[in-house]
Amino acid sequence: MRETDQDQARLARAGRVFSCASAVSSGVTEKRTIPCPGCGLAVPDIDAPTHAYIGAAPGCWEIYGRVLAREYGELRNPPFHRLTVDAYAAQHPGTESRRSTQSVAGHLIALHLVFEQGLAPEVVTKLMPAIVSKAESFRWLMPPSFVGTFTVESVANAKSAEDHERAARRWAESVWRAWGEHHETVRGWAGAHTLR
Ligand SMILES: [Zn+2]
Helix, strand or coil: CCHHHHHHHHHHHCCCCCCCCCCCECCECCCCEEECCCCCCEEECCCCCCCCCCCCCHHHHHHHHHHHHHHHCCCCCCCCHHHHHHHHHHHCCCCCCHHHHHHHHHHHHHHHHHHCCCCCHHHHHHHHHHHHHCHHHCCCCCCCCCCCCCCHHHHHCCCCHHHHHHHHHHHHHHHHHHCHHHHHHHHHHHHHCCCC
């Protein structure tokens, strides 16, 4: 990630939004971009819907929507699809609330089960109801920096189905690694649910 992107990500996490492309100059308006408050990706500053508690800029949410559309359509909802959902939610934790706390915890447990326990994504999906039923025991985890991690853009840019899956797995694993300081807590939650 470039230095300027790192700066943008830092400012985004500090709650500031700024333009990296100066507007009107000699009569030409450049497209304004803002850093996504979740993943830090520089995205077009568009006026569009985003999720209620997943902390994503509309421009990033739109890219995610295109990735999901490809997975549901052309790729026919493959098993690794859940990694896309887990990675996106875990990389866009939003701010502390009951729903965001439970969402982030559930998605991190899923990433742990795939990348550390070696469970297939489809097996993890079957375990999710048991995980969610214990959600009141989860607590808010202070999100890490995602500087240097892959983003949904790396999946959106994939040129083939194979590339798409490879990029999704690589992105999800990098998001899991970024949460390193909370791995023990997540392992504890997963263990508490006797999921193996
Ligand atoms: Zn984002």
